[in-house]
Amino acid sequence: MSREFSEAERRGVYRAIYERRDVRADFIEKPVPDDVLGRILDAAHHAPSVGFMQPWDFIVIRDERVRAAVHDNFARANREASRIYSGERLALYADLKLEGILRAPVNICVTCDRTRTRGHGLGRQSSPETDLYSTVCAIENLWLAARAESLGVGWVSILEFEELKSLLQIPSHVTVVAYLCAGYVSDFSPRPDLERRGWEGREDLARLVHFDSWDSQDEDRAGKLFVLRND
Amino acid sequence: MSREFSEAERRGVYRAIYERRDVRADFIEKPVPDDVLGRILDAAHHAPSVGFMQPWDFIVIRDERVRAAVHDNFARANREASRIYSGERLALYADLKLEGILRAPVNICVTCDRTRTRGHGLGRQSSPETDLYSTVCAIENLWLAARAESLGVGWVSILEFEELKSLLQIPSHVTVVAYLCAGYVSDFSPRPDLERRGWEGREDLARLVHFDSWDSQDEDRAGKLFVLRND
DSSP: OOOOOOHHHHHHHHHHHHHOOBOSSOBOSOOOOHHHHHHHHHHHHTSOOGGGOOOEEEEEEOOHHHHHHHHHHHHHHHHHHHTTOOHHHHHHHHHOOOOOTTTSSEEEEEEEETTOOTTTTTTTTTOTTHHHHHHHHHHHHHHHHHHHTTEEEEEOOOSOHHHHHHHTTOOTTEEEEEEEEEEEBSOOOSSOHHHHTTSOOOOOGGGGEEESEEEEEOHHHHHHHTTTOOO | OOOOOOHHHHHHHHHHHHHOOBOSSOBOSOOOOHHHHHHHHHHHHTSOOGGGOOOEEEEEEOOHHHHHHHHHHHHHHHHHHHTTOOHHHHHHHHHOOOOOTTTSSEEEEEEEETTOOTTTTTTTTTOTTHHHHHHHHHHHHHHHHHHHTTEEEEEEOOSOHHHHHHHTTOOTTEEEEEEEEEEEBSOOOSSOHHHHTTSOOOOOGGGGEEESSTTOBOHHHHHHHTTTOOO
């Protein structure tokens, strides 16, 4: 297990990281084979988890009626969410495509059972939220594995979650962490959609790096860390 | 950006996912070069984030006095945490190595500024916690890139976090999401430490997969998804 990565293997990891996109508009109709779905779920299952708790569950949703009901849920939540914007920002918001619930052939609801005793509470006394964080690590694993399989994934965060839980019959003690849309895509855009559409730009990483304490920032020193890649 | 992954590139992604370990005991003294540190931070910075908010900051800690103070913090939190165990489980707990703060040459505190306006609140009205989740995606990116660089990472969740914030001069409105230890390792264990030491075993993924709704579980059907990899 300690063997170094070949140049191509290492490139694969960075490609997945840099070419992963939050896909909403670009799904195509091609079905997702079971073995591919199995591999991305197994990638998720091999995420780190606090105390080896593995607090996640995965609801794989292909049924069109269920997806249509989730889409209605999104539409209501999105109308509500749009109310905080006005003027040009509202026009920009209204123009954004924020979900692929119906176009993506597979939706995956990822949950966290916060009452699971697996892991015997290790690490959760000082950091109770690490069970949720473990579940997010699983989601990021799935997302990167999906990119390596040429599969796009989008995380829909605009939903009415209590209603979603009732729709999917999720028990009250279980938390929905993410609702994902997955499928093959026409294209992986070179830049994030929200950047291309002018919603937000990428921050300069050198401004987000501190040395030994929060107050010690040195953009020149930080910038030198990133000579090899600056985009 | 839509080019398919070569076999080796795809293998690299899965190797990083399956061979990533939460490292505590196996750090060696070899220094971490700046360009490697820069690459794993840049991998983190290319994580998905809600509304393209990029709410993270990274405090890179190499100073031995700072690490010694964090280690003291851990030791106190760990004594406190051990109190919920008794008998054999306590003996097992006492025997676990749960941090590599002093042995790992680089520690990285990853934070989330929940007040950052970047992203204009997109997606956070219905899911306010997605800023924290975005930060966790950054951590998992860093962790996987580190594996590709033959660098081990361990997530220390047993700390007194308010005290840690004061030690690192982190402003009160900023949340500490993770305290990581990073460095070269003598070995990446084939199995997670907590599994090897008998603390907890890996769950059968087929038991965690549901179809179309929570109540629809079918282990045979789920098992068929995982024919290609079952470990």
